[in-house]
Amino acid sequence: MRPSTPFLAVDLERMQANIARVAEAATARGIALRPHAKTHKTIEIGRMQVAAGAHGLTVATIGEAEVFAAAGLDDLFIAYPLWIDADRAARLSHLAAAGAAISIGVDSVEAAARIARGGLAGRVSARVEVDAGHHRSGCVPTAAGDVASAAARAGIEVEGVFAFPGHAYAPEGRETAARQEAEALRVAAASMRDAGVPPQVVSGGSTPSFAAALALDSPVTELRPGVSVFGDAQQWELGSTAPEQIALTAHATVVSHAGGRLVLDAGSKVLGPDRAAWATGHGRLLDHPDARIVQLSEHHALVELPGIAPDDLPPLGSLVRAVPNHSCMAVNLVDELFVFDRADDAEPSARWRVAARGRNA
Known part of the structure; x- marks a missing residue:
């Protein structure tokens, strides 16, 4: 039976095509894909993305990581400069003890020290966040080596470096943002190598900059689009x-x-x-x-x-x-998504719980 309106509907045929298109584009360039699951917050979609070739998922919070890890999707990058306190340390330790592979963001020497003081050395890895022009979080690219070496001296495995080109969310901004991100990551990776902590992962990307990033001669080894799974009016x-x-x-x-x-x-x-x-x-x-x-x-x-x-x-x-x-915002407002195999179907074929809804900490 079709539910009463309003409700959020997923066109399964289109979504699967979106997942496949993004995965194939990344694979063709030899770039790993780690889609951002904060867009959909849904176990079934995360499983489809991994089945299509994603190396793991990106999340924004420990709460989101807990939800996906509990469902077996436990190769997770928390793309956020976490400030570790006792509660966060305990929750991350629990995830690691349960076998999840967790990497977290760090953008300062002080934050790296907090990771170590929380007893997380050897339990989680870290990625240094750099500002690629969005001017939100992230250290300047030339400081990436200082942050990475501070983390490494504290016994934390430094997996790599990442950026978010959020300024691609602007008319005519996609190509410029992708170029600035590539340059910022190139400088940051060199800074880390000079500090004796060469990055194994150089991660970037957003949905609007995805195609432009693939077209560049870039140091990126991983991309993290989120909204591409659904699209939205933006x-x-x-x-x-x-x-x-x-x-x-x-x-x-x-x-x-x-x-x-x-x-x-x-x-x-x-x-x-x-x-x-x-x-x-x-x-x-x-x-x-x-x-x-x-x-x-x-x-x-x-x-x-x-x-x-x-x-x-x-x-x-x-x-x-x-x-x-903004599809991410809409999904976080509902308890479930109604799935239609094709757009013209009269009734939904499934109802998927938005499992990570409200997991904002």
């Missing part, structure tokens, strides 16, 4: 996902034509509130490319369809497929 607008590749939508019902617009029953509590400054709306409609969600409240989405007369609007009670701006 990727559609950036040009890194075609509309026919979007595999996650919010199924919503047209409940009103007030003001000559569509009013949908899917608001910010389903679609998520994210809207970049450059975005043309709060989301889009997959089957009406010119439509934009122009106003969003908790349980309402107001949609304008340019050039369509009021009498020609999708009728009251009809179903539309809304594309969230």
